[in-house]
Amino acid sequence: MLPTATPMRKFLNDPGDAVRDSLVGLAAAHPGVLRYDAANGIVVRADGPVPGKVGVVSGGGSGCEPLHTGFVGPGMLDAAAPGQVFSSPVPDQILAATHAADTGAGVLHIVKNFTGEVMNFEMAAELAADDGVAVEAVVVNDDVAVLDRPGTAGRRGLGGTVLVEKIAGAAAERGQALDAVAAVARRVVARVRSFGVGLSSCTPPVAGRPIFTLPDGEIELGIGISGEPGRQRVPLRSARELAALMVDEVLTDLAPAPGAPVLAMLSGMGGTPSSELHLLYGELDRCLREAGVEPVRRLVGNFITSLEQSGAALTVLELDDELISLWDAPVHTSALRWGM
Amino acid sequence: MTDTIDSPALRAWLHEFARRVAENSDHLTALDSEIGDADHGSNMDRGMAAAAAAIDSDPGAEPGQLLKLVGRTLVSTVGGAAGPLYGTLFLRMAAAAGDAGPLDAAGFAKALHAGLDGVMVRGRAEVGDKTMVDALAPAVDALEGELAAGAALDVALAAATTAAAAGRDATADRVARKGRASYLGERSIGHQDPGSASATLLVEAAAATLGTAADGQA
Numbered sequence: 001m002l003p004t005a006t007p008m009r010k011f012l013n014d015p016g017d018a019v020r021d022s023l024v025g026l027a028a029a030h031p032g033v034l035r036y037d038a039a040n041g042i043v044v045r046a047d048g049p050v051p052g053k054v055g056v057v058s059g060g061g062s063g064c065e066p067l068h069t070g071f072v073g074p075g076m077l078d079a080a081a082p083g084q085v086f087s088s089p090v091p092d093q094i095l096a097a098t099h100a101a102d103t104g105a106g107v108l109h110i111v112k113n114f115t116g117e118v119m120n121f122e123m124a125a126e127l128a129a130d131d132g133v134a135v136e137a138v139v140v141n142d143d144v145a146v147l148d149r150p151g152t153a154g155r156r157g158l159g160g161t162v163l164v165e166k167i168a169g170a171a172a173e174r175g176q177a178l179d180a181v182a183a184v185a186r187r188v189v190a191r192v193r194s195f196g197v198g199l200s201s202c203t204p205p206v207a208g209r210p211i212f213t214l215p216d217g218e219i220e221l222g223i224g225i226s227g228e229p230g231r232q233r234v235p236l237r238s239a240r241e242l243a244a245l246m247v248d249e250v251l252t253d254l255a256p257a258p259g260a261p262v263l264a265m266l267s268g269m270g271g272t273p274s275s276e277l278h279l280l281y282g283e284l285d286r287c288l289r290e291a292g293v294e295p296v297r298r299l300v301g302n303f304i305t306s307l308e309q310s311g312a313a314l315t316v317l318e319l320d321d322e323l324i325s326l327w328d329a330p331v332h333t334s335a336l337r338w339g340m
Numbered sequence: 341m342t343d344t345i346d347s348p349a350l351r352a353w354l355h356e357f358a359r360r361v362a363e364n365s366d367h368l369t370a371l372d373s374e375i376g377d378a379d380h381g382s383n384m385d386r387g388m389a390a391a392a393a394a395i396d397s398d399p400g401a402e403p404g405q406l407l408k409l410v411g412r413t414l415v416s417t418v419g420g421a422a423g424p425l426y427g428t429l430f431l432r433m434a435a436a437a438g439d440a441g442p443l444d445a446a447g448f449a450k451a452l453h454a455g456l457d458g459v460m461v462r463g464r465a466e467v468g469d470k471t472m473v474d475a476l477a478p479a480v481d482a483l484e485g486e487l488a489a490g491a492a493l494d495v496a497l498a499a500a501t502t503a504a505a506a507g508r509d510a511t512a513d514r515v516a517r518k519g520r521a522s523y524l525g526e527r528s529i530g531h532q533d534p535g536s537a538s539a540t541l542l543v544e545a546a547a548a549t550l551g552t553a554a555d556g557q558a
Contacts, residue, residue: 061377084379086377090417115463116421116424119424143523153520156523207369211373212373224523226520228524231525231527
């Protein structure tokens with residue numbers, strides 16, 4: 001059944017303009033980092049394109065900020081194409097972002113494995129190829145909550161996308177060629193897994209009401225990043241129990257080498273306070289160590305979200321020296337910045 | 341010659357589809373909020389409103405050009421999965437219609453079949469995956485079957501509408517294998533697929549505007 005309409009309390013003008021109005025504000029807040037090209041509906045690096053560098057482009061439905069627009073800047077994305085809330089950008093936008101990033105060295109498309117995003121990026125890549133731009137696409141599918149059976153849409157791209165964007169962005173910034181940038185991005189995809197827990201639904205501005213209702217005392221396991229229900233609805237339990245479950249889901253699927261160094265990212269879904277995220281991270285860090293891996297890099301905060309949904313998702317990437325070096329490389333975006 | 345589908349007839353169909361999408365926008369979004377992300381109605385409404393405006397701005401367009409205009413507009417305005425899928429449907433129909441001017445009933449059915457094939461390739465979807473194909477494929481089968489048996493276009497489109505609606509209703513019993521609903525696994529059972537609902541509106545709009553019975557309203 002459709003949830004009962006509740007009053008929507010959001011900072012909005014016309015709900016239909018929410019995406020555009022927010023991007024205007026993003027550009028106003030970070031003028032040295034990025035620029036909003038309203039005519040094409042894309043966000044580009046303020047100092048780009050960088051001559052001779054492989055372009056790194058991503059995009060997806062809005063509502064998951066700071067993904068992807070918050071990761072545009074030196075060391076990460078050259079351009080991002082934001083769609084409507086929870087809806088893929090259209091090929092025109094992706095093509096414009098591709099041209100904005102291309103200086104002749106080719107462009108990497110980082111695509112989350114959602115049916116709409118894959119199709120729109122495919123159509124854009126076909127159009128870019130017609131224009132003579134070399135495009136490689138890497139599809140991120142790190143969500144262990146979805147069974148990856150033949151004939152299905154496969155696993156969603158979740159928090160692993162943030163790590164692919166950072167690491168591929170660093171490789172491109174170092175001057176690596178398109179095939180090498182694509183190869184390191186695929187290596188991250190192969191070694192990263194995520195699992196999300198939802199404590200509430202969320203309200204898309206145009207819909208004006210929550211996507212689903214969650215009875216008191218119940219939570220959703222295995223959520224994505226569009227406010228949709230997860231794989232399973234279960235009674236709420238302690239952070240300690242949830243952390244154990246999240247680590248078990250992720251590590252069982254990833255099967256890292258014993259003692260492996262990992263990057264652990266805990267991303268809030270947008271509506272969970274920092275104190276709760278850190279409370280949960282403390283439990284996760286302990287569980288990861290007990291499970292025999294070592295979180296040598298950590299990231300806790302809101303990096304890939306679902307509007308104001310409460311909840312969090314754990315992403316674990318098994319590292320090696322090259323990936324650590326690319327992760328540590330300088331980055332300057334509105335949502336991630338170090339070393340510069 | 342009442343079964344001839346010329347530009348005015350195609351315009352009537354496309355406007356009627358836009359009208360039905362607008363009228364059912366909240367319903368489509370409600371279906372999508374149960375197993376998707378609550379935007380199918382608003383996205384399709386935005387796209388078809390833009391497509392209707394685009395064809396109005398080109399009054400001289402031949403059938404093939406009209407269909408191409410609708411396909412391009414949907415690809416550029418809808419986003420999500422529906423944009424590429426409905427866009428591909430109309431672009432493939434346009435390619436099948438070619439520059440030959442008005443279509444006859446068999447030509448229309450052939451174009452719709454080409455559109456369906458395009459959707460299945462773009463979406464990598466088969467019948468039974470709980471998608472728009474579950475409504476469109478039986479509709480195309482019924483349309484072609486009736487026409488081959490000698491039925492008039494209005495009779496064939498009525499049969500296509502019945503088939504589309506039956507296919508749409510049957511999606512409720514299926515586990516989604518494509519699109520966002522597939523992430524729910526078994527939880528998608530019991531909910532009708534929103535894409536099959538909008539695709540049924542497309543067939544219903546054709547039955548309401550094309551063929552002899554529709555002459556009075558067209």
